[in-house]
Amino acid sequence: TNSRIQCRLLQPRPSFGIAFDIDGVLLRGQHPIGGSTKALRRLYVDSTFSGTLKVPFLFLTNGGGTPESRRAIELSELLGVNVLPSQVVQGHSSFKSLLNRFENELIIATGKGQPDLVMSEYGFKKVFSIGEYASFFENIDPVSQYKSWTSKQAFDSNCDPHGSMRRQSVLSERVKAAFVVSDPVDWGRDIQVLCDVLRSGGLPGHQNGNLNQVPLYFAADDLEYQGAFPFKRLGIGAFKIALESIFERIHHIPLEYVCYGKPNPLVFKNVEAVFRQILLSHCDDHFVNKGDIEVNGFKTLYMIGDNPVVDIKGAREAGRPWFSILTRTGVFKGKENHVEFPADLVVNTVEEAVDYIFASEH
Ligand code: G3P
Ligand code: MG
Numbered sequence: 001t002n003s004r005i006q007c008r009l010l011q012p013r014p015s016f017g018i019a020f021d022i023d024g025v026l027l028r029g030q031h032p033i034g035g036s037t038k039a040l041r042r043l044y045v046d047s048t049f050s051g052t053l054k055v056p057f058l059f060l061t062n063g064g065g066t067p068e069s070r071r072a073i074e075l076s077e078l079l080g081v082n083v084l085p086s087q088v089v090q091g092h093s094s095f096k097s098l099l100n101r102f103e104n105e106l107i108i109a110t111g112k113g114q115p116d117l118v119m120s121e122y123g124f125k126k127v128f129s130i131g132e133y134a135s136f137f138e139n140i141d142p143v144s145q146y147k148s149w150t151s152k153q154a155f156d157s158n159c160d161p162h163g164s165m166r167r168q169s170v171l172s173e174r175v176k177a178a179f180v181v182s183d184p185v186d187w188g189r190d191i192q193v194l195c196d197v198l199r200s201g202g203l204p205g206h207q208n209g210n211l212n213q214v215p216l217y218f219a220a221d222d223l224e225y226q227g228a229f230p231f232k233r234l235g236i237g238a239f240k241i242a243l244e245s246i247f248e249r250i251h252h253i254p255l256e257y258v259c260y261g262k263p264n265p266l267v268f269k270n271v272e273a274v275f276r277q278i279l280l281s282h283c284d285d286h287f288v289n290k291g292d293i294e295v296n297g298f299k300t301l302y303m304i305g306d307n308p309v310v311d312i313k314g315a316r317e318a319g320r321p322w323f324s325i326l327t328r329t330g331v332f333k334g335k336e337n338h339v340e341f342p343a344d345l346v347v348n349t350v351e352e353a354v355d356y357i358f359a360s361e362h
Helices: 002-010 036-041 068-079 091-102 115-122 130-135 148-159 161-171 187-199 236-251 265-282 290-296 308-318 350-361
Strands: 016-020 057-060 106-110 126-129 177-180 216-218 300-305 322-326
Touching: 016 265, 016 350, 036 068, 036 350, 057 265, 091 115, 091 177, 091 216, 091 265, 106 115, 106 130, 106 187, 115 126, 126 130, 130 187, 177 187, 177 236, 187 236, 216 236, 265 290, 265 300, 265 308, 300 308, 300 350, 308 322, 322 350
Parallel strands: 016 057, 016 300, 106 126, 106 177, 177 216, 300 322
Antiparallel strands: none
């Protein structure tokens, strides 16, 4: 043991962590890219990639629509390493901080996947998906009969006797907040219903008087992102522009909202505590200097992203200990660095980013 202690003293272990963006860095759609599986395996102590980590790392994505516990299972299957729910930070993870304000209030949630399940797993007790909420209001979406995927849901909930009781109680209660949890699927319906809810004091079909706008929260503000299609796709930020523009034309007042997710610097600050928790519970003492990090904090936290205005801007604004690495596998494809939000380092792939980190830290 003496020689092991000496060895540790002579070779101070690095105190760093890595935050990986998902879309455009590790995956395109469902497919691993840029040597991501190989890069992630280097962060585990043993060759089953199932337990202890050499380096504290997490996924910091603006994507979502699935509870963190389930997203961890999906990522484990796609990337071939064991991902823990605590390593998954999604755009909507920040909504947890609003629990004490809206825990028992009627709220609505929209986006792909299961936005209502995401919110109820955070502890919100009275949450409806916009789809279910809209189905309580006859003709609120005048073109719903042309949408085969929504008409069935409306029919089912209105024919069920419990559904009708739920409907009555919901119709008379004000919606206290609206959440865009992930990329909206039915933009037309969502814009219509949100315009109704936000300006009516939370009771669609009622005049609002001079009530304040119902609070509106977005899980992210990405105008575009890199999916499986070769060209960038419209994200939550594009939906926000559409909603904002129509809301302001109809109501002649500015739309008020808060956007979480990257590049909000708060997200980068909050994730430092998540790194600390992963370090303490899942990292091997032999590879990381827990004591030093406890006292002095992380020396470096690397953000590996593909979107300069989201991932790099956020890491730059968060300041120390963040170090930003931009890959060319997603939104950014330039030869040189991005002009407005230059990264600390530009590489081709996530595998090159991890090579660089290991070379500088060991
Ligand atoms: O919809 C997903 C997109 O907004 C971005 O995901 O992983 O690149 O932050 P990510
Ligand atoms: Mg990305």
